[in-house]
Amino acid sequence: MTIATKALNGGRKSVSDEALEGLRGALRGSALLPDEPGYDEARTIWNAMVDRKPSLVVRALGASDIRQAVNFARDNELLMSVRSGGHQIAGHAVVDGAMMLDLSLMKSVHVDPKSRTVRAEPGATLGDLDRETQAHALAVPVGINSTTGIAGLTLGGGFGWLSRKYGMTIDNLKSADIVLANGDMVRASNSEHPDLFWAIRGGGGNFGVVSSFEFDAKPVGPEVLSGLIVHPFEDAPALLREYRRIARAAPDELTIWTVSRKAPPLPFLPEEWHGKEIFVFAACYCGDMKEGEKALSELRSLGNPIADVIGPHPFVGWQTAFDPLLTPGSRNYWKSHDFVDIPDGFIDILTKAIHALPDPGCEIFVAHLGGAMARVAEDATAFPQRKSHYTMNVHTRWEDPAKDQACIRWARDFFKAAEPYSVGSVYVNFMPDDEADRVGGAYGGNMIRLADIKAKYDPKNLFRVNHNIAPHAMSHAAE
Numbered sequence: 404m405t406i407a408t409k410a411l412n413g414g415r416k417s418v419s420d421e422a423l424e425g426l427r428g429a430l431r432g433s434a435l436l437p438d439e440p441g442y443d444e445a446r447t448i449w450n451a452m453v454d455r456k457p458s459l460v461v462r463a464l465g466a467s468d469i470r471q472a473v474n475f476a477r478d479n480e481l482l483m484s485v486r487s488g489g490h491q492i493a494g495h496a497v498v499d500g501a502m503m504l505d506l507s508l509m510k511s512v513h514v515d516p517k518s519r520t521v522r523a524e525p526g527a528t529l530g531d532l533d534r535e536t537q538a539h540a541l542a543v544p545v546g547i548n549s550t551t552g553i554a555g556l557t558l559g560g561g562f563g564w565l566s567r568k569y570g571m572t573i574d575n576l577k578s579a580d581i582v583l584a585n586g587d588m589v590r591a592s593n594s595e596h597p598d599l600f601w602a603i604r605g606g607g608g609n610f611g612v613v614s615s616f617e618f619d620a621k622p623v624g625p626e627v628l629s630g631l632i633v634h635p636f637e638d639a640p641a642l643l644r645e646y647r648r649i650a651r652a653a654p655d656e657l658t659i660w661t662v663s664r665k666a667p668p669l670p671f672l673p674e675e676w677h678g679k680e681i682f683v684f685a686a687c688y689c690g691d692m693k694e695g696e697k698a699l700s701e702l703r704s705l706g707n708p709i710a711d712v713i714g715p716h717p718f719v720g721w722q723t724a725f726d727p728l729l730t731p732g733s734r735n736y737w738k739s740h741d742f743v744d745i746p747d748g749f750i751d752i753l754t755k756a757i758h759a760l761p762d763p764g765c766e767i768f769v770a771h772l773g774g775a776m777a778r779v780a781e782d783a784t785a786f787p788q789r790k791s792h793y794t795m796n797v798h799t800r801w802e803d804p805a806k807d808q809a810c811i812r813w814a815r816d817f818f819k820a821a822e823p824y825s826v827g828s829v830y831v832n833f834m835p836d837d838e839a840d841r842v843g844g845a846y847g848g849n850m851i852r853l854a855d856i857k858a859k860y861d862p863k864n865l866f867r868v869n870h871n872i873a874p875h876a877m878s879h880a881a882e
Contacts, residue, residue: 406436408458409482409501411865416481418459429471432464432508445505446497448486449550449731452807453494457484457503464508466580466588466614472504473612474586477865484868485608487525488552490729492737493836495869504612506554514539514620520577521618525554529722537719542623544569549723550730554613559832560605560786564687564721565623567774568655573604573784574776575619581611584861588614602856605786606846607831609853609872610860624718628695629687631724632703633672633710636680636757639663640750645705646684647745651791655774656690657698663757664766667727671710680757686713687721728798733764736811738797738818739833740825741788745769749824756817761809764800767817769793787847788828795821796833831870842870851875 406423410416427434435442437456445460461472476483486496487506497503509524512531516539523532530549536542544565546556561572569575578592581599591600602610634642643661650659662683666676684702688695692715703711742749753767773791781787799814801807829838831845843850850872857864858874 406458407500408479409498411480411482411863411867416479418479418481422475422479423459426461426471426475430461430463430468432462432468435460435462445486445507446503447731448489448491448494448496449729450490450492450494450735451732452734452736453497455494455497455499457497458500460503460505462505462508466582469504469506469582469612469614470586470588472502473582473584473865476502476504477584477586477863482868483865485612485866487554488528488550488556490548490551491555491832492735493834493870495836498868501868506612507552509614512536514541516541519620519622521620523553523616523618525552525613525616527553529553529556530719533719533722536620537624537717539620540622540625541620542718543572543618543620544575545572547722547725548729549719549726553616555608555832557616558603558605558607558613560784560830561832562770562772562776564627564629564658565621565689566772566776567653567658568689569621570775570779571786572618573786574779575621576604576616577619578617579603579613580615581613583611584863584865598856599860601783602785602853602860604784605831605849606853606856606872608869609857609866611866623689626692626715627687627689627718627721628692628699628713629716629721629724630685630713631710632684632686632705632708632713633666633676634682634684634706634708636663636682636754638706639682639757640754642682642684642706643745643750643753644747646702649702650771653771654690654694654698656695657686657688658771659684659686659702660768660770661685662766662768663753665760665763667763671712673709676709678763680760681709685724689718728766728800734801734804734807734810736799736814737833737835738799738814739829740795740818740821741828741830742793742795742824743790743826745793746824749821752817752820756813756820759813761799761813762801762806764802765810765813766798766800768796768798770796781847782849782852785846785849785853787849788830792826794830794833834870839870842872845870846872 509526
Protein backbone atom coordinates (compact mmCIF):
# COMPACT_ATOMS: atom_id res chain seq x y z
CA MET A 404 0.00 0.00 0.00
CA THR A 405 1.30 3.46 -0.92
CA ILE A 406 0.01 7.04 -0.59
CA ALA A 407 0.42 9.43 -3.53
CA THR A 408 1.42 12.88 -2.25
CA LYS A 409 2.46 16.12 -3.94
CA ALA A 410 6.21 16.54 -4.11
CA LEU A 411 8.41 19.59 -3.75
CA ASN A 412 9.35 19.38 -7.43
CA GLY A 413 5.71 19.67 -8.49
CA GLY A 414 5.27 16.00 -9.27
CA ARG A 415 3.99 13.15 -7.13
CA LYS A 416 5.73 11.04 -4.52
CA SER A 417 4.71 7.67 -3.16
CA VAL A 418 4.82 7.13 0.60
CA SER A 419 4.78 3.49 1.59
CA ASP A 420 2.60 2.06 4.32
CA GLU A 421 5.78 1.07 6.14
CA ALA A 422 7.06 4.67 6.09
CA LEU A 423 3.70 5.97 7.32
CA GLU A 424 3.61 3.47 10.19
CA GLY A 425 7.14 4.50 11.11
CA LEU A 426 5.99 8.13 11.30
CA ARG A 427 2.98 7.21 13.38
CA GLY A 428 5.13 5.29 15.83
CA ALA A 429 7.39 8.32 16.31
CA LEU A 430 4.57 10.76 17.09
CA ARG A 431 2.81 11.68 20.33
CA GLY A 432 0.04 12.99 18.10
CA SER A 433 -1.38 11.34 15.02
CA ALA A 434 -0.87 10.92 11.27
CA LEU A 435 -4.22 10.81 9.51
CA LEU A 436 -5.40 9.73 6.09
CA PRO A 437 -8.66 10.84 4.46
CA ASP A 438 -11.76 9.34 6.09
CA GLU A 439 -9.95 8.73 9.40
CA PRO A 440 -11.35 10.37 12.56
CA GLY A 441 -9.99 13.90 13.03
CA TYR A 442 -9.00 14.37 9.38
CA ASP A 443 -11.91 16.63 8.40
CA GLU A 444 -11.59 18.65 11.60
CA ALA A 445 -7.93 19.29 10.86
CA ARG A 446 -8.39 20.28 7.21
CA THR A 447 -11.39 22.60 7.74
CA ILE A 448 -10.51 26.26 8.21
CA TRP A 449 -12.67 29.34 8.78
CA ASN A 450 -12.85 30.47 5.15
CA ALA A 451 -15.40 28.30 3.33
CA MET A 452 -13.81 29.29 0.01
CA VAL A 453 -11.02 26.88 0.97
CA ASP A 454 -12.22 23.26 0.83
CA ARG A 455 -9.09 21.24 0.16
CA LYS A 456 -8.08 17.69 0.93
CA PRO A 457 -4.49 16.92 1.88
CA SER A 458 -3.22 13.41 1.32
CA LEU A 459 -1.79 13.17 4.85
CA VAL A 460 -2.33 15.20 8.04
CA VAL A 461 0.09 15.18 10.98
CA ARG A 462 -1.60 16.54 14.12
CA ALA A 463 1.25 17.59 16.40
CA LEU A 464 1.10 17.64 20.19
CA GLY A 465 4.57 19.09 20.82
CA ALA A 466 7.88 20.23 19.40
CA SER A 467 9.08 16.66 18.90
CA ASP A 468 6.07 15.95 16.67
CA ILE A 469 6.83 19.07 14.62
CA ARG A 470 10.38 17.86 14.18
CA GLN A 471 9.24 14.40 13.10
CA ALA A 472 6.87 15.92 10.55
CA VAL A 473 9.47 18.31 9.13
CA ASN A 474 12.03 15.52 8.84
CA PHE A 475 9.48 13.25 7.15
CA ALA A 476 8.50 15.91 4.61
CA ARG A 477 12.12 16.83 3.86
CA ASP A 478 13.46 13.27 3.61
CA ASN A 479 10.58 12.25 1.33
CA GLU A 480 10.65 15.52 -0.62
CA LEU A 481 6.98 16.17 0.08
CA LEU A 482 5.13 19.45 -0.32
CA MET A 483 4.01 20.46 3.17
CA SER A 484 1.58 23.10 4.43
CA VAL A 485 1.41 24.26 8.05
CA ARG A 486 -1.77 25.10 9.93
CA SER A 487 -1.84 26.90 13.28
CA GLY A 488 -5.04 28.91 13.83
CA GLY A 489 -6.30 28.33 10.28
CA HIS A 490 -7.45 31.96 9.84
CA GLN A 491 -5.15 33.17 7.10
CA ILE A 492 -7.24 34.63 4.28
CA ALA A 493 -5.08 32.98 1.60
CA GLY A 494 -5.82 29.50 2.95
CA HIS A 495 -2.20 28.37 2.83
CA ALA A 496 -2.85 26.10 5.80
CA VAL A 497 -4.13 23.35 3.54
CA VAL A 498 -3.26 22.16 0.01
CA ASP A 499 -5.00 19.49 -2.06
CA GLY A 500 -2.97 16.30 -2.20
CA ALA A 501 -0.10 17.57 -0.04
CA MET A 502 1.09 16.78 3.48
CA MET A 503 -0.34 19.05 6.19
CA LEU A 504 1.21 19.76 9.58
CA ASP A 505 -1.58 20.76 11.96
CA LEU A 506 -0.55 22.68 15.10
CA SER A 507 -4.07 23.59 16.26
CA LEU A 508 -4.00 21.15 19.20
CA MET A 509 -0.93 22.87 20.69
CA LYS A 510 -2.82 25.56 22.65
CA SER A 511 -0.95 25.95 25.95
CA VAL A 512 -0.50 29.49 27.35
CA HIS A 513 1.56 30.16 30.48
CA VAL A 514 1.85 33.58 32.15
CA ASP A 515 4.55 34.61 34.62
CA PRO A 516 3.04 37.71 36.28
CA LYS A 517 6.26 38.61 38.10
CA SER A 518 8.38 38.90 34.97
CA ARG A 519 5.36 39.85 32.84
CA THR A 520 6.23 37.25 30.26
CA VAL A 521 3.97 34.85 28.38
CA ARG A 522 4.80 31.55 26.71
CA ALA A 523 2.29 30.43 24.05
CA GLU A 524 2.15 27.42 21.76
CA PRO A 525 1.36 27.97 18.05
CA GLY A 526 -2.18 26.58 18.14
CA ALA A 527 -3.32 29.14 20.73
CA THR A 528 -5.79 31.79 19.63
CA LEU A 529 -5.83 35.42 20.68
CA GLY A 530 -8.75 34.55 22.95
CA ASP A 531 -6.66 31.89 24.69
CA LEU A 532 -3.87 34.43 25.20
CA ASP A 533 -6.18 37.23 26.34
CA ARG A 534 -7.97 35.11 28.91
CA GLU A 535 -4.76 33.94 30.54
CA THR A 536 -3.03 37.34 30.54
CA GLN A 537 -6.09 39.27 31.72
CA ALA A 538 -6.29 37.03 34.79
CA HIS A 539 -3.25 39.08 35.86
CA ALA A 540 -4.42 42.42 34.35
CA LEU A 541 -1.83 41.98 31.59
CA ALA A 542 -2.08 41.82 27.80
CA VAL A 543 0.09 41.22 24.76
CA PRO A 544 -0.61 43.62 21.87
CA VAL A 545 -2.31 41.39 19.32
CA GLY A 546 -5.12 41.63 16.74
CA ILE A 547 -8.81 42.38 17.14
CA ASN A 548 -10.47 38.97 16.71
CA SER A 549 -10.27 36.44 19.53
CA THR A 550 -10.49 33.51 17.10
CA THR A 551 -7.32 34.48 15.18
CA GLY A 552 -4.30 32.21 15.70
CA ILE A 553 -1.34 33.70 17.55
CA ALA A 554 1.23 32.07 15.23
CA GLY A 555 0.13 33.51 11.91
CA LEU A 556 -0.64 36.89 13.45
CA THR A 557 2.80 37.16 15.06
CA LEU A 558 4.82 35.90 12.11
CA GLY A 559 3.10 38.45 9.85
CA GLY A 560 3.55 41.36 12.27
CA GLY A 561 0.39 41.72 14.35
CA PHE A 562 -1.43 44.94 15.25
CA GLY A 563 -4.60 45.88 17.09
CA TRP A 564 -6.08 48.09 19.79
CA LEU A 565 -2.90 48.24 21.88
CA SER A 566 -0.33 48.76 19.13
CA ARG A 567 -0.28 52.57 19.20
CA LYS A 568 0.56 52.41 22.92
CA TYR A 569 2.75 49.29 23.11
CA GLY A 570 3.85 48.47 19.57
CA MET A 571 3.12 45.55 17.29
CA THR A 572 2.96 41.92 18.38
CA ILE A 573 6.46 41.41 16.97
CA ASP A 574 7.75 44.36 19.01
CA ASN A 575 6.75 42.42 22.12
CA LEU A 576 8.19 39.07 21.01
CA LYS A 577 11.16 38.08 23.20
CA SER A 578 12.03 34.73 21.66
CA ALA A 579 10.69 31.82 19.65
CA ASP A 580 11.54 28.13 19.58
CA ILE A 581 11.75 27.01 15.97
CA VAL A 582 12.13 23.72 14.09
CA LEU A 583 14.28 24.42 11.04
CA ALA A 584 14.18 22.73 7.64
CA ASN A 585 17.14 20.50 8.58
CA GLY A 586 15.29 19.30 11.70
CA ASP A 587 17.34 21.32 14.19
CA MET A 588 15.44 22.87 17.09
CA VAL A 589 16.74 26.34 17.91
CA ARG A 590 15.76 29.38 19.93
CA ALA A 591 15.73 32.71 18.13
CA SER A 592 16.09 35.94 20.07
CA ASN A 593 18.17 39.09 20.06
CA SER A 594 21.09 37.06 21.42
CA GLU A 595 20.52 33.67 19.76
CA HIS A 596 20.25 33.40 15.98
CA PRO A 597 19.50 37.15 15.80
CA ASP A 598 19.21 37.07 11.99
CA LEU A 599 16.48 34.44 12.21
CA PHE A 600 14.77 36.40 14.99
CA TRP A 601 14.77 39.48 12.76
CA ALA A 602 13.27 37.51 9.87
CA ILE A 603 10.40 35.85 11.73
CA ARG A 604 9.19 39.22 12.98
CA GLY A 605 7.07 39.86 9.90
CA GLY A 606 8.55 37.38 7.43
CA GLY A 607 5.80 34.81 7.89
CA GLY A 608 6.32 31.05 8.03
CA ASN A 609 9.17 31.08 5.54
CA PHE A 610 11.99 30.15 7.91
CA GLY A 611 10.78 27.25 10.04
CA VAL A 612 7.94 26.05 12.23
CA VAL A 613 7.59 27.86 15.57
CA SER A 614 6.79 25.52 18.44
CA SER A 615 6.62 28.22 21.14
CA PHE A 616 6.50 32.01 21.39
CA GLU A 617 7.70 34.11 24.34
CA PHE A 618 6.16 37.58 24.72
CA ASP A 619 6.45 40.58 26.97
CA ALA A 620 3.08 41.50 28.48
CA LYS A 621 1.89 44.99 29.37
CA PRO A 622 -0.40 46.27 32.15
CA VAL A 623 -3.87 46.55 30.58
CA GLY A 624 -7.38 46.38 31.97
CA PRO A 625 -9.20 44.48 33.18
CA GLU A 626 -11.41 47.21 31.64
CA VAL A 627 -10.75 49.60 28.77
CA LEU A 628 -12.83 52.49 27.46
CA SER A 629 -14.10 51.13 24.18
CA GLY A 630 -17.06 50.71 21.89
CA LEU A 631 -18.78 51.81 18.70
CA ILE A 632 -20.27 55.06 17.45
CA VAL A 633 -22.71 54.39 14.61
CA HIS A 634 -23.68 57.07 12.08
CA PRO A 635 -25.83 57.16 8.94
CA PHE A 636 -23.55 56.48 5.99
CA GLU A 637 -24.67 59.67 4.26
CA ASP A 638 -22.58 61.51 6.87
CA ALA A 639 -19.46 59.44 6.16
CA PRO A 640 -17.63 61.94 3.86
CA ALA A 641 -17.78 64.74 6.44
CA LEU A 642 -16.96 62.35 9.30
CA LEU A 643 -13.93 60.92 7.50
CA ARG A 644 -12.53 64.40 6.99
CA GLU A 645 -12.84 65.05 10.71
CA TYR A 646 -11.51 61.58 11.53
CA ARG A 647 -8.21 62.06 9.71
CA ARG A 648 -7.59 65.23 11.73
CA ILE A 649 -8.56 63.67 15.08
CA ALA A 650 -6.59 60.46 14.42
CA ARG A 651 -3.39 62.36 13.64
CA ALA A 652 -3.57 64.20 16.97
CA ALA A 653 -4.71 61.24 19.10
CA PRO A 654 -2.62 60.16 22.10
CA ASP A 655 -0.93 56.78 21.89
CA GLU A 656 -3.52 55.25 24.23
CA LEU A 657 -6.32 55.97 21.74
CA THR A 658 -6.97 53.88 18.64
CA ILE A 659 -9.82 54.71 16.26
CA TRP A 660 -10.78 52.62 13.25
CA THR A 661 -13.70 52.99 10.86
CA VAL A 662 -16.10 50.47 9.35
CA SER A 663 -18.43 51.12 6.41
CA ARG A 664 -21.15 48.56 5.73
CA LYS A 665 -24.86 47.72 6.06
CA ALA A 666 -26.10 47.60 9.63
CA PRO A 667 -26.33 44.12 11.13
CA PRO A 668 -29.19 43.46 13.60
CA LEU A 669 -27.23 44.61 16.65
CA PRO A 670 -29.36 44.94 19.79
CA PHE A 671 -28.38 48.59 20.41
CA LEU A 672 -29.38 49.72 16.90
CA PRO A 673 -32.98 50.75 16.21
CA GLU A 674 -34.69 48.11 14.11
CA GLU A 675 -35.44 50.58 11.33
CA TRP A 676 -31.68 50.86 10.73
CA HIS A 677 -31.08 47.14 10.29
CA GLY A 678 -29.84 46.49 6.75
CA LYS A 679 -29.21 50.15 5.96
CA GLU A 680 -25.83 51.66 5.13
CA ILE A 681 -23.90 52.89 8.17
CA PHE A 682 -20.54 54.39 9.06
CA VAL A 683 -18.97 53.24 12.32
CA PHE A 684 -16.17 54.53 14.53
CA ALA A 685 -14.63 51.69 16.58
CA ALA A 686 -12.49 53.11 19.38
CA CYS A 687 -10.41 51.87 22.28
CA TYR A 688 -8.56 53.88 24.96
CA CYS A 689 -6.21 51.67 26.98
CA GLY A 690 -5.22 54.16 29.71
CA ASP A 691 -6.92 56.02 32.55
CA MET A 692 -10.71 56.14 32.10
CA LYS A 693 -11.07 59.85 32.88
CA GLU A 694 -8.30 60.73 30.46
CA GLY A 695 -9.98 58.50 27.93
CA GLU A 696 -13.27 60.37 28.26
CA LYS A 697 -11.43 63.59 27.45
CA ALA A 698 -9.54 62.03 24.53
CA LEU A 699 -12.76 60.67 22.99
CA SER A 700 -14.94 63.72 23.60
CA GLU A 701 -14.32 65.35 20.20
CA LEU A 702 -14.97 62.15 18.28
CA ARG A 703 -18.19 61.57 20.20
CA SER A 704 -19.39 65.10 19.49
CA LEU A 705 -19.31 64.65 15.73
CA GLY A 706 -22.55 64.52 13.73
CA ASN A 707 -25.78 62.92 14.91
CA PRO A 708 -25.02 59.29 15.73
CA ILE A 709 -27.62 56.58 15.61
CA ALA A 710 -25.96 54.92 18.60
CA ASP A 711 -22.98 55.56 20.88
CA VAL A 712 -22.00 52.60 23.04
CA ILE A 713 -18.59 53.84 24.17
CA GLY A 714 -18.01 52.87 27.79
CA PRO A 715 -15.95 50.73 30.14
CA HIS A 716 -15.78 47.16 28.84
CA PRO A 717 -13.72 44.15 29.92
CA PHE A 718 -10.77 43.99 27.55
CA VAL A 719 -11.44 40.28 26.95
CA GLY A 720 -14.98 41.16 25.87
CA TRP A 721 -13.91 44.02 23.63
CA GLN A 722 -11.48 41.64 21.91
CA THR A 723 -14.48 39.53 20.81
CA ALA A 724 -16.54 42.45 19.47
CA PHE A 725 -15.58 41.75 15.85
CA ASP A 726 -15.54 37.96 16.05
CA PRO A 727 -18.58 37.70 13.75
CA LEU A 728 -16.25 38.78 10.93
CA LEU A 729 -14.33 35.52 11.27
CA THR A 730 -16.95 32.97 12.17
CA PRO A 731 -16.31 29.71 10.29
CA GLY A 732 -18.41 28.64 7.35
CA SER A 733 -18.71 31.86 5.38
CA ARG A 734 -16.98 32.65 2.11
CA ASN A 735 -14.28 35.33 2.41
CA TYR A 736 -12.05 37.36 0.10
CA TRP A 737 -9.90 40.35 1.14
CA LYS A 738 -8.05 43.15 -0.61
CA SER A 739 -5.87 45.69 1.17
CA HIS A 740 -3.92 48.92 0.69
CA ASP A 741 -1.80 51.18 2.90
CA PHE A 742 -2.28 54.98 2.80
CA VAL A 743 -0.31 57.82 4.33
CA ASP A 744 -3.52 59.87 4.57
CA ILE A 745 -7.20 59.69 3.63
CA PRO A 746 -7.54 62.00 0.61
CA ASP A 747 -10.88 63.32 -0.62
CA GLY A 748 -10.58 61.20 -3.77
CA PHE A 749 -10.47 58.04 -1.67
CA ILE A 750 -13.53 59.18 0.29
CA ASP A 751 -15.41 59.58 -3.00
CA ILE A 752 -14.66 56.06 -4.24
CA LEU A 753 -15.40 54.59 -0.79
CA THR A 754 -18.83 56.21 -0.89
CA LYS A 755 -19.56 54.73 -4.33
CA ALA A 756 -18.36 51.27 -3.22
CA ILE A 757 -20.61 51.17 -0.16
CA HIS A 758 -23.62 52.15 -2.26
CA ALA A 759 -22.79 49.12 -4.45
CA LEU A 760 -22.23 46.50 -1.72
CA PRO A 761 -22.75 43.03 -3.24
CA ASP A 762 -23.80 41.40 0.06
CA PRO A 763 -24.79 42.63 3.55
CA GLY A 764 -21.77 40.83 5.01
CA CYS A 765 -19.27 42.94 3.04
CA GLU A 766 -17.53 45.94 4.58
CA ILE A 767 -14.52 48.24 4.29
CA PHE A 768 -12.26 48.68 7.31
CA VAL A 769 -9.84 51.60 7.70
CA ALA A 770 -7.35 51.33 10.59
CA HIS A 771 -5.12 54.16 11.78
CA LEU A 772 -1.67 52.90 12.81
CA GLY A 773 1.14 54.84 14.42
CA GLY A 774 2.27 55.79 17.91
CA ALA A 775 4.74 53.33 19.42
CA MET A 776 4.80 51.07 16.37
CA ALA A 777 5.85 54.04 14.23
CA ARG A 778 8.82 54.78 16.46
CA VAL A 779 10.59 51.59 15.35
CA ALA A 780 13.07 51.72 12.48
CA GLU A 781 11.91 50.24 9.16
CA ASP A 782 14.83 47.79 9.16
CA ALA A 783 14.54 46.79 12.84
CA THR A 784 12.23 43.88 11.95
CA ALA A 785 11.18 42.21 8.71
CA PHE A 786 7.90 44.16 8.85
CA PRO A 787 8.90 47.47 7.21
CA GLN A 788 5.88 49.81 7.14
CA ARG A 789 6.56 51.75 10.33
CA LYS A 790 5.39 55.22 9.38
CA SER A 791 2.12 56.46 10.80
CA HIS A 792 -0.39 55.33 8.20
CA TYR A 793 -3.82 53.91 7.47
CA THR A 794 -4.44 50.32 6.46
CA MET A 795 -7.56 49.59 4.46
CA ASN A 796 -8.93 46.08 4.34
CA VAL A 797 -11.87 45.14 2.12
CA HIS A 798 -13.67 42.40 4.05
CA THR A 799 -15.74 40.70 1.37
CA ARG A 800 -17.92 38.11 3.08
CA TRP A 801 -20.95 36.14 1.87
CA GLU A 802 -22.72 32.79 2.20
CA ASP A 803 -24.03 31.84 -1.24
CA PRO A 804 -21.44 30.34 -3.67
CA ALA A 805 -23.50 31.81 -6.52
CA LYS A 806 -22.28 35.24 -5.38
CA ASP A 807 -18.58 34.37 -5.69
CA GLN A 808 -17.91 36.26 -8.91
CA ALA A 809 -19.94 39.35 -7.95
CA CYS A 810 -18.35 39.68 -4.51
CA ILE A 811 -14.78 39.11 -5.68
CA ARG A 812 -15.27 41.51 -8.60
CA TRP A 813 -16.59 44.22 -6.25
CA ALA A 814 -13.52 43.85 -3.98
CA ARG A 815 -11.10 43.91 -6.90
CA ASP A 816 -12.79 46.90 -8.54
CA PHE A 817 -12.63 48.96 -5.35
CA PHE A 818 -9.04 47.86 -4.73
CA LYS A 819 -8.05 49.02 -8.22
CA ALA A 820 -9.88 52.33 -7.83
CA ALA A 821 -8.12 52.97 -4.49
CA GLU A 822 -4.66 52.11 -5.80
CA PRO A 823 -3.71 55.65 -6.92
CA TYR A 824 -4.02 56.83 -3.30
CA SER A 825 -1.94 53.98 -1.82
CA VAL A 826 1.77 53.90 -1.00
CA GLY A 827 2.39 50.45 -2.50
CA SER A 828 2.99 48.53 0.72
CA VAL A 829 0.67 45.86 2.10
CA TYR A 830 0.26 43.91 5.32
CA VAL A 831 1.13 40.32 4.48
CA ASN A 832 -1.60 38.88 6.72
CA PHE A 833 -4.24 40.66 4.62
CA MET A 834 -3.06 39.27 1.27
CA PRO A 835 -5.26 36.69 -0.51
CA ASP A 836 -3.83 33.75 -2.43
CA ASP A 837 -3.86 35.58 -5.77
CA GLU A 838 -1.34 38.25 -4.75
CA ALA A 839 2.02 36.50 -5.10
CA ASP A 840 3.19 39.53 -7.08
CA ARG A 841 2.77 41.77 -4.00
CA VAL A 842 5.25 39.96 -1.72
CA GLY A 843 7.93 42.47 -2.64
CA GLY A 844 5.58 45.30 -1.66
CA ALA A 845 4.97 43.66 1.69
CA TYR A 846 8.67 43.73 2.59
CA GLY A 847 10.05 46.70 0.64
CA GLY A 848 13.73 47.34 1.32
CA ASN A 849 13.93 44.31 3.64
CA MET A 850 13.31 41.82 0.82
CA ILE A 851 16.95 41.18 -0.14
CA ARG A 852 17.98 40.51 3.44
CA LEU A 853 15.01 38.18 3.89
CA ALA A 854 16.01 36.19 0.79
CA ASP A 855 19.55 35.85 2.14
CA ILE A 856 18.31 34.59 5.51
CA LYS A 857 15.94 32.21 3.75
CA ALA A 858 18.90 30.78 1.83
CA LYS A 859 20.74 30.20 5.10
CA TYR A 860 17.94 28.47 7.01
CA ASP A 861 15.81 26.93 4.23
CA PRO A 862 17.97 26.76 1.07
CA LYS A 863 15.70 24.24 -0.69
CA ASN A 864 12.53 26.19 0.14
CA LEU A 865 10.83 23.43 2.11
CA PHE A 866 8.60 26.07 3.71
CA ARG A 867 7.10 27.40 0.50
CA VAL A 868 3.34 27.09 1.03
CA ASN A 869 2.94 30.69 2.14
CA HIS A 870 3.48 34.17 0.74
CA ASN A 871 6.82 32.82 -0.27
CA ILE A 872 10.23 34.42 0.00
CA ALA A 873 12.46 32.40 -2.29
CA PRO A 874 16.02 31.70 -1.12
CA HIS A 875 18.43 34.18 -2.66
CA ALA A 876 20.10 31.59 -4.89
CA MET A 877 16.70 30.56 -6.23
CA SER A 878 15.75 34.20 -6.81
CA HIS A 879 18.85 34.70 -8.97
CA ALA A 880 18.29 31.45 -10.82
CA ALA A 881 14.78 32.57 -11.78
CA GLU A 882 16.00 35.91 -13.17
